[in-house]
Amino acid sequence: MKHPTATLVVSCPDQKGLVAALAQLLYEHGANILQAQQHTEATTHTFCQRIHFETSELAVSRAELEEVLSQECARHRMRWRLTHSDERKRVALFASKFEHCLADLLLRHRLGELPCEISLIVSNHLDLEPVADQFGLPFHVFPITPETKDAQEARELELLDQHAIDLVVLARYMQIVSPEFIAEYPERVINIHHSFLPAFIGARPYHQAYERGVKLIGATAHYATSDLDEGPILAQEVVHCSHRDSVADLVRKGRDVERLALASAVRAHLEDRVVVVGHRSVVF
Amino acid sequence: MKHPTATLVVSCPDQKGLVAALAQLLYEHGANILQAQQHTEATTHTFCQRIHFETSELAVSRAELEEVLSQECARHRMRWRLTHSDERKRVALFASKFEHCLADLLLRHRLGELPCEISLIVSNHLDLEPVADQFGLPFHVFPITPETKDAQEARELELLDQHAIDLVVLARYMQIVSPEFIAEYPERVINIHHSFLPAFIGARPYHQAYERGVKLIGATAHYATSDLDEGPILAQEVVHCSHRDSVADLVRKGRDVERLALASAVRAHLEDRVVVVGHRSVVF
Amino acid sequence: MKHPTATLVVSCPDQKGLVAALAQLLYEHGANILQAQQHTEATTHTFCQRIHFETSELAVSRAELEEVLSQECARHRMRWRLTHSDERKRVALFASKFEHCLADLLLRHRLGELPCEISLIVSNHLDLEPVADQFGLPFHVFPITPETKDAQEARELELLDQHAIDLVVLARYMQIVSPEFIAEYPERVINIHHSFLPAFIGARPYHQAYERGVKLIGATAHYATSDLDEGPILAQEVVHCSHRDSVADLVRKGRDVERLALASAVRAHLEDRVVVVGHRSVVF
């Protein structure tokens, strides 16, 4: 893609003429639509649209486009955001002791799969510092105990703020992030839960899966909300298993689906393909 | 769905303003867009769009809407079609001796999964007449030999014409349909090929798959074209297999993926979610 | 398969020499082993084995083979069963108002996928009588109310006993079968649960799945036990879904995975590939 592109994502109560209004506005200002998806949530009558367009022949500045969009969206009481492909999101990866999700995201980033800048890595343990070093990334350790948790989270938030972080990815962070932390990054914290939610909520899901004798295990990537494991689901993957799989085998197979689900969710977020409606997500 | 809905499907060389033009036209005539998808084929710069909309508050008659659409689409050199949910497509199912695809489609139709009218069943053998009887459908037998093929196809086409058939589904018909026949129903003949095309083109694909020792087998549903097995692919499904699977097991597993792929393709066609661009298909 | 084959399935506390003892015994009596799988459950140290063998050159009668096996298995405190491919299991299908699982099993049986005799169909409603008629099978209706449930189940059990039923398949029966009923057919009642257990236990799982916004839905086939939905899992299938799927779409997609999971479980049972260890199943 030589020229930068832009993406407009909107949602609002459904009414007639919304598609026409936005398409007309973009056309008048010189945008060429490359891809557009529109969906209306049947139960809440919520209109959702994503428009991906070329900006090489835009007749106005980005600021001016923002301004006219702001006025139009206000008229329809739309939630909206406009992003540009050359203003890459800044991402912080949080990990703990398991490296597979972290290493997978770093590798994908190096391969060009994730359109973002990975600014830094945060952990509550020192174990993964070598991985950060391998990829030449700053590694920040915030050891956490019940007593220090509030203070450490405050320091983490300060760090994120200094780096103007857009997205936090909990890549098997193994720590419950406080509602206060989440509130600072609404729909901007992605977590990977190592099971097929809503099955096996809580601790040691692979042990639970083994005990239950399931024939499939899965992983779920979702936006973190104050309700643990209850945020809008972004991606889910599964893999078949059998009686031959020990708990260790389930953990191994689980790593594969965790990596796939998390990478898929992070990509969807980075490409601005997600609209949250209530506690469900539309992933265009 | 209480009120009828309509679907507009268009494709044309890409240019700016197409989304706006169509959305504006529909809005002005009282349509409420429920779902819209737009895609531009990168290599051919072909604009493709599907718009699904409510017609309960349409300000004009269907004929008038057709007329204004016709003029607008002509201006942009668009291929287009407009369909209405209460004008159900009329389908002819062609089968030979294997009943699984035929019975599956009939069952799905009875369950309400396929929005169409199944008008009749055509076969070159008598074997499946009882299946037609079970579902209370007319069964027409056209035995085919090299000598009679042309004449029989002519009679089949006459029958399809009499019943104003919109779509022909080759549900394991096991006969090569002539280019002349296909030409009468362009992009309106769906075939199920019992392999993961383009692997195992031609006869006895499950035997070929067994000999090759593959670990997956598949099925491909596609529009039939004059080039055997080369038409635009609509749906593909696969299933894992192993050394424990005999040819008979592959055939059995294959039946499941054939049924799934064919039903998926037929649904996509009936819901007007397919746009053909060259020899590829866009399935919205 | 020209000659009949036999299958021996055993389980017992693990000890050395079990494989050798059984293999030697079978060899001495003229059996030729076609396929054998052996697995030891790590947590319970339970030895499980399935041996599938040719009997065309058996040096003894079936009764004599049973006798020597009986003695050998007693020595090792084995649970065991010996079945013969020409003594087909007799199956009763229970259904309610939904026909897809019932029709699917009947179709598969007609296609030769299920090595059994389907003796009869039981329902608590009249709706599916035409399906039974289509396949020429006896249809027995036992309307059930809270008051009549015990008496009706007693009549059902009597009917099953008269027909020497080996396996009961609850093909979306939509009635909770009593623990007393289950106790008469231990590990011989297969149920299909219309969700990916243990998620969405209980009523209306597709509505629950829609509300939760999952990206995958599934189905679980399991042996019924007195604990609802807690019996040993035999097969699970899933399919991807998205925001575009309404509850009706989830129900439709769910039908496909229900059919696949149930058919897979029934086949495994009929081919004597299942060993239950505690509340987990080994499916060879």
Added chain:
Amino acid sequence: MKHPTATLVVSCPDQKGLVAALAQLLYEHGANILQAQQHTEATTHTFCQRIHFETSELAVSRAELEEVLSQECARHRMRWRLTHSDERKRVALFASKFEHCLADLLLRHRLGELPCEISLIVSNHLDLEPVADQFGLPFHVFPITPETKDAQEARELELLDQHAIDLVVLARYMQIVSPEFIAEYPERVINIHHSFLPAFIGARPYHQAYERGVKLIGATAHYATSDLDEGPILAQEVVHCSHRDSVADLVRKGRDVERLALASAVRAHLEDRVVVVGHRSVVF
């Protein structure tokens, strides 16, 4: 696994008593069988068996066990191999310029998924030396031109010989390895082909897949033989795709299935779960 275990893999023309003979021999020498699978290839009447057993109470030395097995297997004209879990296979990874398969295997090895020693990395280019460095592994470069190919392969073979390499993994090596090279490592060179073989044999399979408009893409891991892409298949994976996927997207999705298929094949080989029969593989 505290105590070392051993694995016996055999294949030979089928005859009665083979299972009993091997089980009896192992039992007499103190082995405790943990897992056993036996399969008879129907078309070639080839008996295949894998026996995984505990050796902690073995009554003889490994050399003595080898000796008695050697005699027994000779009697039945068996191909056989006996491996011990504490004698880890030595692996050489060959790569070119793409790092995803190489990095994936190295990460899995670090996570403990691959029971082997990775001795060295070979490449025809310098590009991936940093990856080798990250994992602290020797990196050997053998630039290859048509003129130097024979000599360079000879040097590679010498290197592999010096390091007593058991398995060569072509992790997207992008060079055709000569039949002479393969002949030195029969059934010990694993290749990943970036398509669902036998579709898209040859160059640029993702471009071919895009042109053909397929709805699934795949990857195939197989033993390399002198016939390019025709060796016994070990593992295949697929992923759905759509009109929205550009060639670049197919390449990206392809990387995921390549990694999964290759890792699965390498694990199967390392765990001695593969038996080759003709040009098919049995993967227990």
